[in-house]
Amino acid sequence: VLGDLLSLAAPVSAPSSLVHADLRGNVLFAPGRPAAVIDLSPYWRPPDHAAAIVLVDALAWGRARDDVLDLVADVEQIDQLLRRACVFRLVAAVRVHRDRGTDGRARSRPGPVPGE
Secondary structure: OOOOOOHHHOOOOOEEEEEEOHHHHHEEEEOOOEEEEEEEEEEEEEEEHHHHHHHHHHHHHHOHHHHHHHHOOOOOOHHHHHHHHHHHHHHHHHHHOOOOOOOEEEEOOOOOOOOO
């Protein structure tokens, strides 16, 4: 799957800025209070990259319906941004899986990711 996503990658022309790359689960909401971001994950990417990650997370873990993608149908290059968000999540999942022993507990010294 990762290879297929990477083979379809094309340059993105949108300018980059500082974005949060892991909003799902890292924003707290309380009635009458402003939202609070916990655990900042800064990345230098186009602003819509953060939205693409939120959508991929919503589809993968949040039980969102496919029509949630209609919310970004008019965003330029959203197909490329969604591909990058999928790659980001797949690589993160591989790293977490690799960094855990057979008992599910974190290893004391994670090894390198193949290809790095």
